[in-house]
Every structure is written in structure tokens, then in C-alpha cells.
Amino acid sequence: MPARLIDGKAIAESTRADIARRVGEFTARTGVRPCLVAVLTGDDPASAVYVKNKHTACEQAGFGTRVIRLPAQATQQELLDTVAGLNADPTVHGILVQLPLPSHLSAQPVLDAVHPLKDVDCFHPENVGRLAQGRARFLPCTPAGVQRLLGAAGVETSGRHVVVLGRSDIVGKPLALMLMQRGPGANATVTVCHSQTRNLPGLTQTADILVAAIGVPRFVTAEMVAPGATVIDVGINRVDGRLVGDVDFGPVCEVAGAITPVPGGVGPMTITLLLENTLTAARLQVG
Numbered sequence: 001m002p003a004r005l006i007d008g009k010a011i012a013e014s015t016r017a018d019i020a021r022r023v024g025e026f027t028a029r030t031g032v033r034p035c036l037v038a039v040l041t042g043d044d045p046a047s048a049v050y051v052k053n054k055h056t057a058c059e060q061a062g063f064g065t066r067v068i069r070l071p072a073q074a075t076q077q078e079l080l081d082t083v084a085g086l087n088a089d090p091t092v093h094g095i096l097v098q099l100p101l102p103s104h105l106s107a108q109p110v111l112d113a114v115h116p117l118k119d120v121d122c123f124h125p126e127n128v129g130r131l132a133q134g135r136a137r138f139l140p141c142t143p144a145g146v147q148r149l150l151g152a153a154g155v156e157t158s159g160r161h162v163v164v165l166g167r168s169d170i171v172g173k174p175l176a177l178m179l180m181q182r183g184p185g186a187n188a189t190v191t192v193c194h195s196q197t198r199n200l201p202g203l204t205q206t207a208d209i210l211v212a213a214i215g216v217p218r219f220v221t222a223e224m225v226a227p228g229a230t231v232i233d234v235g236i237n238r239v240d241g242r243l244v245g246d247v248d249f250g251p252v253c254e255v256a257g258a259i260t261p262v263p264g265g266v267g268p269m270t271i272t273l274l275l276e277n278t279l280t281a282a283r284l285q286v287g
């Protein structure tokens with residue numbers, strides 16, 4: 001029987017409606033409109049689309065929002081000065097520096113410069129440290145989106161074996177931390193696989209929940225998936241002008257118990273969690 005589809009678009013829509021309601025309440029109570037500013041450096045077309053989608057989602061949910069565009073030749077200092085200006089601006093509650101940066105710039109010093117209370121990506125070392133200790137201020141958007149999807153789809157994580165493909169700082173590493181924590185939507189046994197992992201199919205076949213976040217189109221084949229497993233596809237790859245995930249969707253559907261599509265799975269949830277974090281940031285700063 002083909003896998004049940006986990007509809008990220010629908011789950012994101014209902015979550016965003018709830019966030020919009022809470023933004024309205026917050027603004028009515030405090031007189032402050034939570035505001036996200038995105039910094040887009042250079043001309044990467046995919047980044048421009050992502051930033052536009054974030055901007056539109058903010059507007060639709062009642063947030064204030066702005067995009068600061070810096071040229072591809074911007075210097076490290078210009079970027080740091082831009083972040084410093086946003087840190088000092090009390091009308092800005094969340095700062096998002098869109099990645100990747102042009103290759104002559106270093107991302108880490110810029111991400112480290114974002115004020116920890118405005119760090120809606122959860123990339124600042126203070127916030128990553130808090131996440132690792134189980135006292136998170138913000139949850140990183142894509143991993144939190146995956147966790148919310150699992151919860152909304154009624155997929156149990158407690159005591160289950162989650163195999164995460166990919167050890168990136170944005171997805172694999174923080175997702176593993178979050179799912180192994182004590183608490184609801186977590187308590188999993190987590191294995192993180194990467195380019196040096198031996199016998200990858202042997203490991204993935206033991207997964208109750210398999211998360212693909214490696215950025216290789218259709219990497220996960222049906223033979224790698226246990227019958228009935230839940231498959232979460234974080235990949236967004238452009239192949240011949242089409243978006244495809246890290247999972248070979250058609251054949252894997254025949255084996256898995258539940259699966260997220262690309263597009264319409266994890267992607268809409270990432271933006272949703274960015275909205276959630278921006279509201280949290282405003283609450284932290286406005287009191």
C-alpha cells in the first residue's frame with residue numbers, strides 16, 4: 001500500500017493561522033508589532049526566492065518585515081555594520097542573514113555578531129549551546145519544522161530509532177540534538193549518518209523514522225527503507241528546472257508507511273517556525 005502523505009503545506013497553513021492570531025494579541029497588548037529583517041547579500045536566485053517567501057509569509061501573518069539588499073561585492077565590514085545597526089534598532093526583533101554568502105565573505109563572524117535575542121535562525125553559539133543543554137531559547141527552523149510535522153502527523157518518536165542522513169549545522173546536527181532530548185516529541189534513539197558512514201543501507205533499514213538532509217537528489221532509494229517507516233525529506237534540489245528531494249519519492253512511497261513530499265513537505269514548515277521564532281524574539285525583547 002502506498003505511503004500516507006504528510007501534508008506540510010496544510011500543517012503549515014493551520015500553524016500560521018494560529019501564529020497570526022497570537023501576533024494580533026501580542027500587538028494589541030503591547031502596541032508593538034513583531035518585526036523580522038532579512039539581509040540578502042548578492043544575486044543568488046534561489047536565496048532571492050527564499051527571502052521573498054519569508055517576507056510574504058511575515059506580511060500575511062501580521063509581522064512587520066523588511067529586506068536589506070547588499071551587493072555581491074559587499075565587504076565583511078559592511079555586512080557586520082548592517083548587523084550592528086539592526087542589533088541596535090529596538091523596532092527590529094528578528095534578524096536573518098540569508099545563507100550562503102558570496103564566497104569572499106565569512107559567514108561565521110556575521111552569524112556570531114547577531115544579538116542572541118534577535119537570532120531567529122538559532123545559529124548563534126549561545127543559542128546552539130542552550131539547545132544542546134535542553135534549555136533552548138529558539139529552536140532552529142528546519143529541525144523544529146520536522147519535529148512539528150512528526151507531531152502533527154501522529155508519528156511517535158519516543159523510544160523509536162531515528163536515522164538522520166547529514167550532519168550540517170543547519171539541519172542534521174541540531175535535529176539529532178532535539179530528537180534525543182528528554183521530553184514530548186523527542187526521547188528518540190538517534191543515529192547520525194554522513195559521508196564517511198559505513199554500511200549506510202544497513203543502518204537506514206533499521207530506522208523507524210528516516211530523515212534525509214544531505215542535498216543529493218533522490219539519494220534515498222526504496223532498498224534503504226524499512227517497510228512502514230516514516231520518511232522525512234528535507235532536500236530541495238533543482239533538477240532540470242524541477243524541485244526534487246533527497247528521496248526517490250515514487251519507489252520509496254511503495255515501501256514507507258508515511259512520507260513528506262517535495263515541494264509541500266518540510267519547506268513550508270521552515271518558514272512557519274521562522275515566524276514562531278520572530279514572535280518569541282519580540283516577547284523576549286518587549287517583556
Ligand code: GUN
Pocket residue numbers: 096097098099100121141142170
Ligand atoms: N539558507 C538556507 N537555509 C537557510 C536558513 O534556514 N537560514 C538562513 N539564514 N539561510 C538559509
